[in-house]
Amino acid sequence: MALNKPYSDIPGTTIFDADMARIGFHLNQFAMSLMKAQNRERFKADERAYLDEWSMTEEQKQAVLDRDYNRMMSLGGNVYFLAKIFSTDGLSFQFAAATMTGMTQPEYAQMMLDGGRSPEGNLYKNEPNKGAS
Amino acid sequence: MAKITAGVTTSHVPAIGAALDNGKANEEYWKPVFAGYDYSKKWIAEQKPDVIILVYNDHASAFSLDLIPTFALGCGEKYKPADEGWGPRPVPDVYSHQELASHIAQSVITDDFDLTVVNTMDVDHGLTVPLSLMFGQTDAWPCKVIPLAVNVVLYPPPSGQRCYDLGKALRRAVESFDEDLNVQIWGTGGMSHQLQGPRAGLINKEFDNNFLDKIVSDPEALAKVPHINYVREAGSEGVELVMWLIMRGALNDKVTQKHRFYHVPASNTAVGHLILENK
Numbered sequence: 048m049a050l051n052k053p054y055s056d057i058p059g060t061t062i063f064d065a066d067m068a069r070i071g072f073h074l075n076q077f078a079m080s081l082m083k084a085q086n087r088e089r090f091k092a093d094e095r096a097y098l099d100e101w102s103m104t105e106e107q108k109q110a111v112l113d114r115d116y117n118r119m120m121s122l123g124g125n126v127y128f129l130a131k132i133f134s135t136d137g138l139s140f141q142f143a144a145a146t147m148t149g150m151t152q153p154e155y156a157q158m159m160l161d162g163g164r165s166p167e168g169n170l171y172k173n174e175p176n177k178g179a180s
Numbered sequence: 181m182a183k184i185t186a187g188v189t190t191s192h193v194p195a196i197g198a199a200l201d202n203g204k205a206n207e208e209y210w211k212p213v214f215a216g217y218d219y220s221k222k223w224i225a226e227q228k229p230d231v232i233i234l235v236y237n238d239h240a241s242a243f244s245l246d247l248i249p250t251f252a253l254g255c256g257e258k259y260k261p262a263d264e265g266w267g268p269r270p271v272p273d274v275y276s277h278q279e280l281a282s283h284i285a286q287s288v289i290t291d292d293f294d295l296t297v298v299n300t301m302d303v304d305h306g307l308t309v310p311l312s313l314m315f316g317q318t319d320a321w322p323c324k325v326i327p328l329a330v331n332v333v334l335y336p337p338p339s340g341q342r343c344y345d346l347g348k349a350l351r352r353a354v355e356s357f358d359e360d361l362n363v364q365i366w367g368t369g370g371m372s373h374q375l376q377g378p379r380a381g382l383i384n385k386e387f388d389n390n391f392l393d394k395i396v397s398d399p400e401a402l403a404k405v406p407h408i409n410y411v412r413e414a415g416s417e418g419v420e421l422v423m424w425l426i427m428r429g430a431l432n433d434k435v436t437q438k439h440r441f442y443h444v445p446a447s448n449t450a451v452g453h454l455i456l457e458n459k
Contacts, residue, residue: 053408059379060416064335079244126376127240134265141447144380159445163383170412
């Protein structure tokens with residue numbers, strides 16, 4: 048019997064469960080490698096060549112090259128692992144989060160200052176939606 | 181006899197550490213965050229704990245996908261701040277009370293909780309930001325720290341009930357240690373936040389404030405809340421809050437709330453903080 052995944056109807060959210068961890072194993076381990084300064088330098092010098100050292104799918108590699116974080120997460124990436132990529136780029140968690148929402152960082156930062164994204168309309172996929180999809 | 185005298189909960193937002201380390205603590209954005217810990221710094225200077233059992237989660241720093249322990253108790257001599265991608269935080273190394281840590285491991289495992297023992301690991305912002313918030317910038321942490329890392333990155337994390345019950349086992353362990361020690365237990369992480377996907381930035385003040393109420397007054401009921409409520413209502417990363425239940429389980433049923441603080445935002449996150457003393 049399939050496991051119950053009640054979180055599949057949360058809008059705009061990918062829960063990093065054991066199935067996603069299996070799909071994203073090499074992507075996340077690549078990201079983890081960027082915790083070493085020497086690997087960061089090698090990655091920055093030639094991103095494509097560095098990615099080709101890992102058993103990632105072409106889709107995963109392209110998502111990294113595009114810095115498309117939502118795509119990386121749909122392909123098994125976990126945000127704490129992917130954080131090593133935007134840290135290597137010298138970018139903050141808030142910047143990366145903003146790109147995932149389609150907002151600019153100033154727009155996103157203002158939303159947070161205004162109290163954050165409201166739970167109203169954002170708890171179930173089938174309810175009227177206010178921003179997240 | 182060693183005794184758990186108090187519990188502290190706090191968020192462990194990495195940007196708080198970065199603000200301190202980069203001299204931004206007096207900026208308008210950060211002032212209200214740090215002001216929420218003014219009382220706490222005075223309180224802990226008076227309390228002078230000998231040892232803190234610090235419950236936190238690793239954020240893909242010490243544990244990659246190679247190995248994901250659900251509960252990992254640090255039994256090593258000391259731990260260095262992790263390089264999380266931009267160099268280690270400029271904070272002191274963390275020294276453990278190794279005899280107590282190994283006593284806890286033996287007691288808790290015998291008590292049916294299958295802990296993983298870790299002797300070598302670096303500790304990331306999940307552990308060092310709470311120390312910075314409570315002790316400020318210092319050349320050496322003023323007490324010993326025993327890390328207890330909980331998996332909340334790979335879903336599912338341990339249940340709220342399991343965390344609460346582990347807290348009770350930790351208390352039995354501490355109270356069966358012969359040396360006279362003033363021990364505190366800290367539960368960190370939360371509160372509501374989501375760092376990923378189109379719903380990033382979710383904050384749920386009602387959920388958070390209810391959690392702050394219930395963890396003091398009715399932790400038994402709170403321990404029964406399933407994961408889906410956390411991830412749906414408090415954001416995918418809000419599920420870190422189960423770690424607070426380990427802290428609460430280790431305290432008396434009745435506690436005195438000495439301090440409560442709540443603030444939005446710190447970067448992407450709602451900051452919550454409690455100080456509870458055993459009655």
